[in-house]
Amino acid sequence: xxxxxYNLKPVSKLTTGAIGPPGKRVFxxxxxxxxxxxxxxxxxQQVQLLAVKVEEFLAELDERLPDLPKASIEYNEExxxxxxxxxxxxxxxxxxxxxxxxxxxxxxxxxxxxxxDDDDQISSVARFWCTRSQLLALCHWGIEVASRGxxxxxxxxxxxxxxxxxxxxxxxxxx
Numbered sequence: 001x002x003x004x005x006y007n008l009k010p011v012s013k014l015t016t017g018a019i020g021p022p023g024k025r026v027f028x029x030x031x032x033x034x035x036x037x038x039x040x041x042x043x044x045q046q047v048q049l050l051a052v053k054v055e056e057f058l059a060e061l062d063e064r065l066p067d068l069p070k071a072s073i074e075y076n077e078e079x080x081x082x083x084x085x086x087x088x089x090x091x092x093x094x095x096x097x098x099x100x101x102x103x104x105x106x107x108x109x110x111x112x113x114x115x116x117d118d119d120d121q122i123s124s125v126a127r128f129w130c131t132r133s134q135l136l137a138l139c140h141w142g143i144e145v146a147s148r149g150x151x152x153x154x155x156x157x158x159x160x161x162x163x164x165x166x167x168x169x170x171x172x173x174x175x
Contacts, residue, residue, distance in 0.1 A: 003112070003122040004089065008033040009129035010105060016047055016142040017082040022150045023161055029092065029110065030082055031128040037083055038126055040110055041091040044146050050095055051139035057097050057106075058132060068104070071132035073140050080141045090124045105129045 013032040018025040029042040058071060093113030099106050108130065112123035130138075150159035156169040 004124045006036070006038045006089065006124075006126040007129075008036060008038060008127070011128050011130045011134065013079075013083070014108070014128055014130050014134045014138050015080045015082060016042065016138060016145060017080070018044075018145050018148070019082070019086065021162075022148070023159065025149065027145075028082055028086060028088065031108075031126070031130075032083060038128075039082070039086055039088045040126060041088045042095075042110075043092075044149070046092060046095060047142040048146050051143050053097065054135055054139045057099075058136065061099060061132075065101070068132075071136045073133070073136050075137040075141055080137070089126070093123070100129070103129075104131075106132055106135050108135060 008031050011031045011033050013030070015031075016027065016029050018027045020026055025044070027042045027044050027047055028039050029047075030037070030039045032038070062068065062070075090112040092110045094109075094111040096109040096111075097106060098109065106129070108128045110126045110128070112125070114123050150161065152158070153160050153165055153167055156167045158165070158167070
């Protein structure tokens with residue numbers, strides 16, 4: 001399949017979500033502008049790491065440009081719901097951030113995971129241009145969605161499956 005480029009500038013909606021039962025959920029990153037809806041598959045860990053990196057990026061931006069107004073974190077669950085149809089364009093392999101001083105917009109760059117060893121293959125890319133508030137809301141919402149998964153074992157730190165959990169730290173003993 002040939003590489004595709006998506007460039008939504010600016011987005012009217014930027015969100016993340018998960019579909020499926022805990023332990024088998026598929027996570028999505030979704031952006032929409034006036035003409036287009038782009039849905040991408042993303043890993044739960046990528047959503048969590050993005051939240052951390054956005055906070056760091058915005059802190060550096062505030063330090064570099066102290067006159068910028070502060071970004072707000074206002075959103076509600078209904079507004080952050082994934083839009084239908086859920087038809088992913090590709091699976092994300094790389095996420096990056098950038099900032100356009102002139103338009104005061106952040107760009108979230110998502111590049112397709114590379115599945116071939118062919119050096120000539122170019123992967124698809126999506127650029128979602130958004131406000132600082134939109135990206136901050138996405139990250140806070142993403143942490144909320146990620147936390148709705150399986151409970152974590154207090155002994156080993158691994159997720160507990162609904163069918164049961166073998167805890168490696170129990171050394172074969174049940175409590």
